[in-house]
Amino acid sequence: MAGEPKSWLQDLGIAIEVFCPVFALVVVILRLYIRFDTKSLGWDDALICAALALTIGLGVGSIICMKELFIGIHYWEIPPSADLGNGMLWIFIVGVIYSPILALTKQSILVFLLRLSGIRNIVRNVVWFTAIFNISLTIATFLAIIFQCTPVEAFWNTSVPGQCIDKFALAITSGTLTVLTDIVIIGLPFYIFLGLKMGKKKKSWLMGVFALGIIVTAVSIVRLYFVALSFVNVTPDKNFSLGFCVSQIECCLAITTASAPALWPLVRRWLSHHKSTRNEVYYNREYNTSHLSRVRASDCPFIGDSSVKPDGRRAHTDEGLLIGPSMQDPDDEWTKSISLFHIANSVTTTDGDSRQKTIVDDG
Structure with a gap:
């Protein structure tokens, strides 16, 4: 045509x-x-x-x-x-x-x-x-x-x-x-x-x-x-x-x-994935953990005691996070192997005014 x-x-x-x-x-x-x-x-x-x-x-x-x-x-x-x-x-x-x-x-x-x-x-x-x-x-x-x-x-x-x-x-x-x-x-x-x-x-x-x-x-x-x-x-x-x-x-x-x-x-x-992603972004922003990766609690003997470093010494950081001097380097082996989202069901920290609070992993 x-x-x-x-x-x-x-x-x-x-x-x-x-x-x-x-x-x-x-x-x-x-x-x-x-x-x-x-x-x-x-x-x-x-x-x-x-x-x-x-x-x-x-x-x-x-x-x-x-x-x-x-x-x-x-x-x-x-x-x-x-x-x-x-x-x-x-x-x-x-x-x-x-x-x-x-x-x-x-x-x-x-x-x-x-x-x-x-x-x-x-x-x-x-x-x-x-x-x-x-x-x-x-x-x-x-x-x-x-x-x-x-x-x-x-x-x-x-x-x-x-x-x-x-x-x-x-x-x-x-x-x-x-x-x-x-x-x-x-x-x-x-x-x-x-x-x-x-x-x-x-x-x-x-x-x-x-x-x-x-x-x-x-x-x-x-x-x-x-x-x-x-x-x-x-x-x-x-x-x-x-x-x-x-x-x-x-x-x-x-x-x-x-x-x-x-x-x-x-x-x-999709809703479940979106909620999970949103929670992860929130925790990364609030607790600065985006550079940390997953590890089982049993692999980290110092977890659960906020005063124990990977080398066995006891210390707190200024912000109360479970990060010793060797963990603050993003290229450090400990940094690469830890995620606060999957460390344990409950992690005790101390904030700036010395009051204790609990971060619960809602996995």
């Missing part, structure tokens, strides 16, 4: 179609890594992987659609001889691909909720009912999209005689049901987590993550608006818009939100 028109808006749309699946891919890889590491792979992971694969396919198909139908291009820049038939075929393909993505993502969330222990039976039954309804709705919508025209080819080939159902009614009905199931699946985790006995940090993380589902629902509503607009907008330049890309944003946000709860062990490790 040499010499085809281009625009900054179309380039931005293509960038969205590339970036969103890549971001979702990174999130899912992290999810699978932590699940492998904790030996907790489940069906919810398989479902989210299927949704991701379709999302990548959606991105490829959407880029082809944007090129074939000149989405993001002003109508006066479209060549008069342009054939839009192939673009309509890809619109059909993209619609078929898009249909099960959100359903698979929601099913992954529902399976994740069923894996939680401590859920009351009535809540578990509600989750099962929602899962069954979600599957049924997905199958019905999927078949309706495929067979909305008879024969199927009549959707993209206007030269083929046939009949089609009301496409506007199909799009609005399926979009509305999608938003309603979004609301139900957002509400379920909040109700469940409020009644579960778990750490405050974990509960806050999970509830915060599922709160992102509100954003997904908002994007679904925006998409529904653009779908309706595509049917009622009769202006020649209606394709100069990024409304076509909202479906990709919606799917990738949904996958990210559904995967985030599984990342809690990774977040917990």
Whole structure:
């Protein structure tokens, strides 16, 4: 397609179609890594992987659609001889691909909720009912999209005689049901987590993550608006818009939100490492021990007695630290082999006003 028109808006749309699946891919890889590491792979992971694969396919198909139908291009820049038939075929393909993505993502969330222990039976039954309804709705919508025209080819080939159902009614009905199931699946985790006995940090993380589902629902509503607009907008330049890309944003946000709860062990490790690093920096600053390295208490017979030097003599430093003259040189062997963080559970020192205090290693 040499010499085809281009625009900054179309380039931005293509960038969205590339970036969103890549971001979702990174999130899912992290999810699978932590699940492998904790030996907790489940069906919810398989479902989210299927949704991701379709999302990548959606991105490829959407880029082809944007090129074939000149989405993001002003109508006066479209060549008069342009054939839009192939673009309509890809619109059909993209619609078929898009249909099960959100359903698979929601099913992954529902399976994740069923894996939680401590859920009351009535809540578990509600989750099962929602899962069954979600599957049924997905199958019905999927078949309706495929067979909305008879024969199927009549959707993209206007030269083929046939009949089609009301496409506007199909799009609005399926979009509305999608938003309603979004609301139900957002509400379920909040109700469940409020009644579960778990750490405050974990509960806050999970509830915060599922709160992102509100954003997904908002994007679904925006998409529904653009779908309706595509049917009622009769202006020649209606394709100069990024409304076509909202479906990709919606799917990738949904996958990210559904995967985030599984990342809690990774977040917990990061928080633990961050806290440990922060404490180490604090002690290094307060007690000037950054040049000291680790050693066992049993390797240092003078530790625990602040008046004993490595050479057996007894002395105090001005600041009350356990450092004799030979230890104050950073190149000295004793300096290289001692860390006050790991010397012992408790080290007694004497500060400037001769009062004793205890530094406890919280390891």
